[in-house]
Amino acid sequence: MNKYQKVAYYPGCALEGTGHAYNSSTKAVGKALGLELDEVKDWNCCGAMEVKNVDPKVQTYLSSRVMAIAAHEMKAKVVMAPCNGCYHNLKKAEYDLANDEASRQTVDRISKKAGHETYQAGSLETIHALDWIKDGIGEEELKRRLKSSLKGLKVANYYGCMYTRPRHIFPEKDQGPGSESTSQPHFMDDLLAVAGAENVDFPLKTACCGGAHTLSDSDTSTQLVLNILQAAEVAGADVIATECPTCHSGLEMHQVRAEKVLGTKTKVRMLYFTQLLGVALGVSPRKLGVHENVSDGLALLKEKGIA
Amino acid sequence: MAIHEKSLIRPENLKTHDNLVLDGVNVSVHWSTFIQSRVVTDYNEAMEEEIAALPGGEHINRCWQCGSCTNSCTVNALNPDFNPRYWIYLIRTGMESELLRDKDIIWQCISCNKCTYACPRDVFPEGVMKATAHWLELKGHTPKSKSTLFDEEFTAQVVATGKIEEGRIIRNFFARTAQPLLQDWLVEMVKRVARRLPFKQGLMMGWGAVFRPRTRKWAKASAAINEYVHEQEARNRKALNLE
Ligand code: SF4
Numbered sequence: 001m002n003k004y005q006k007v008a009y010y011p012g013c014a015l016e017g018t019g020h021a022y023n024s025s026t027k028a029v030g031k032a033l034g035l036e037l038d039e040v041k042d043w044n045c046c047g048a049m050e051v052k053n054v055d056p057k058v059q060t061y062l063s064s065r066v067m068a069i070a071a072h073e074m075k076a077k078v079v080m081a082p083c084n085g086c087y088h089n090l091k092k093a094e095y096d097l098a099n100d101e102a103s104r105q106t107v108d109r110i111s112k113k114a115g116h117e118t119y120q121a122g123s124l125e126t127i128h129a130l131d132w133i134k135d136g137i138g139e140e141e142l143k144r145r146l147k148s149s150l151k152g153l154k155v156a157n158y159y160g161c162m163y164t165r166p167r168h169i170f171p172e173k174d175q176g177p178g179s180e181s182t183s184q185p186h187f188m189d190d191l192l193a194v195a196g197a198e199n200v201d202f203p204l205k206t207a208c209c210g211g212a213h214t215l216s217d218s219d220t221s222t223q224l225v226l227n228i229l230q231a232a233e234v235a236g237a238d239v240i241a242t243e244c245p246t247c248h249s250g251l252e253m254h255q256v257r258a259e260k261v262l263g264t265k266t267k268v269r270m271l272y273f274t275q276l277l278g279v280a281l282g283v284s285p286r287k288l289g290v291h292e293n294v295s296d297g298l299a300l301l302k303e304k305g306i307a
Numbered sequence: 308m309a310i311h312e313k314s315l316i317r318p319e320n321l322k323t324h325d326n327l328v329l330d331g332v333n334v335s336v337h338w339s340t341f342i343q344s345r346v347v348t349d350y351n352e353a354m355e356e357e358i359a360a361l362p363g364g365e366h367i368n369r370c371w372q373c374g375s376c377t378n379s380c381t382v383n384a385l386n387p388d389f390n391p392r393y394w395i396y397l398i399r400t401g402m403e404s405e406l407l408r409d410k411d412i413i414w415q416c417i418s419c420n421k422c423t424y425a426c427p428r429d430v431f432p433e434g435v436m437k438a439t440a441h442w443l444e445l446k447g448h449t450p451k452s453k454s455t456l457f458d459e460e461f462t463a464q465v466v467a468t469g470k471i472e473e474g475r476i477i478r479n480f481f482a483r484t485a486q487p488l489l490q491d492w493l494v495e496m497v498k499r500v501a502r503r504l505p506f507k508q509g510l511m512m513g514w515g516a517v518f519r520p521r522t523r524k525w526a527k528a529s530a531a532i533n534e535y536v537h538e539q540e541a542r543n544r545k546a547l548n549l550e
């Protein structure tokens with residue numbers, strides 16, 4: 001059996017809050033494709049950027065606890081995280097535990113006191129929702145299951161920064177044909193192209209939206225988001241496809257802020273790639289949470305005759 | 308990509324005389340321009356070691372000043388004064404007063420890791436930026452930045468409950484930084500979603516604020532993390548010769 005057919009699922013905090021629609025659309029797409037998710041029991045926050053800034057080893061511990069439960073209690077071989085932040089942090093913890101003795105000792109010490117088994121590097125494979133669909137189903141099979149097409153929809157694929165940087169925590173990327181690229185990621189492009197979307201040539205795929213300071217230095221974030229939105233529009237995109245709840249809400253939030261504070265209006269819409277795939281798989285937009293998005297993707301899909 | 312170089316000539320060091328006649332020759336304005344030389348006398352020899360002792364700063368000594376970090380930096384593209392390569396140079400040569408000229412913008416690093424990606428020496432400049440921002444705060448050169456206040460609010464919630472609830476973090480952060488919660492753009496955003504959300508779901512989102520998400524069986528982990536964090540804080544202060 002394909003190792004991604006059933007995976008441990010780590011939604012992370014954002015998917016219980018602002019990223020609610022990403023959670024429902026990820027589950028809906030999995031269901032439509034016959035892929036199974038088994039949510040990690042009693043999971044905790046991975047630590048995000050914020051805990052890392054206070055102390056990186058605490059973030060390593062937090063992520064390792066999630067992996068310990070998935071690997072040692074649930075006996076999973078693969079854990080899937082749809083949030084770039086979670087995905088990145090689990091990968092980083094894996095790297096640090098495999099390569100840094102001090103991290104290993106700290107994690108072991110806290111795990112013992114917390115009363116659970118210490119996560120052992122190498123026990124688990126962490127993947128992103130993109131890997132899950134791309135390698136768990138594959139383009140051929142996805143094509144076979146399509147109910148409609150995204151034909152006529154021009155899409156800019158936005159991966160953000162945590163999905164590819166820093167390179168050393170993603171040893172499986174940049175490994176030649178079939179693998180993901182850290183400079184020109186394409187997994188989302190590939191999947192949406194199968195679903196009929198027309199991917200535009202988008203130079204800011206891995207640009208940063210300033211998410212780390214979205215509230216503490218909002219003017220910087222607004223400027224960075226505006227660069228991304230405008231570049232997508234110049235490239236001719238109707239939609240920016242996202243694969244991270246933080247990137248997604250950052251783009252939506254600062255699109256509104258740019259309008260209110262700088263008076264600069266952009267009309268490109270944001271949709272999760274799972275919402276776009278879901279529509280092509282015949283799932284109703286409501287089930288995919290399209291109405292929960294701030295930017296009105298539903299109107300656009302209707303206008304294009306897609307939903 | 309362009310190479311971003313830093314001009315070492317500061318406008319305030321350019322001296323000109325509006326009216327100057329020397330030996331009968333009029334050398335007014337730019338004819339009499341000269342550059343006042345800079346003298347640095349207060350080297351802080353401990354600075355590199357102290358920053359290297361803080362998390363993220365460990366590998367600063369590997370830097371060979373190629374400039375790839377500054378060249379790839381997201382924030383540098385918005386503000387040329389944001390210059391990681393230059394700050395690493397100042398730290399390594401102990402030029403504290405020069406570094407302090409930029410003390411209020413160093414915290415603005417957004418951790419995009421473009422520098423880490425580009426650095427040929429594995430300095431992890433992103434980490435060095437964080438360590439430097441922490442150093443400035445611990446030494447009392449700057450107050451805690453808004454970013455630090457946000458990180459602290461977030462971390463406190465994770466350590467206490469195992470999870471975060473975004474609405475609560477935003478409310479507490481705005482309160483701690485004395486900003487009104489009802490910023491017009493936030494209100495506008497909520498309005499745009501609310502228009503399309505069915506009543507029941509809007510209600511559910513309100514419930515989120517009442518029933519805070521928390522991880523089950525978290526108490527022991529919380530205590531162990533707290534103990535570790537306090538130990539590290541004491542260690543960092545000692546490394547910086549505070550107290
Ligand atoms: S990265 Fe964000 S969503 Fe994921 S667990 Fe951490 S805080 Fe939660």
Ligand code: SF4
Binds near residue numbers: 085160210211244246
């Ligand atoms: S693009 Fe923004 S939200 Fe996404 S990973 Fe980067 S900083 Fe975070």
Ligand code: SF4
Binds near residue numbers: 392427430
């Ligand atoms: S890229 Fe690395 S080696 Fe080059 S200047 Fe920056 S920190 Fe130094």
Ligand code: SF4
Binds near residue numbers: 380415421
């Ligand atoms: S991580 Fe910070 S210093 Fe490095 S490129 Fe990004 S903003 Fe610049």
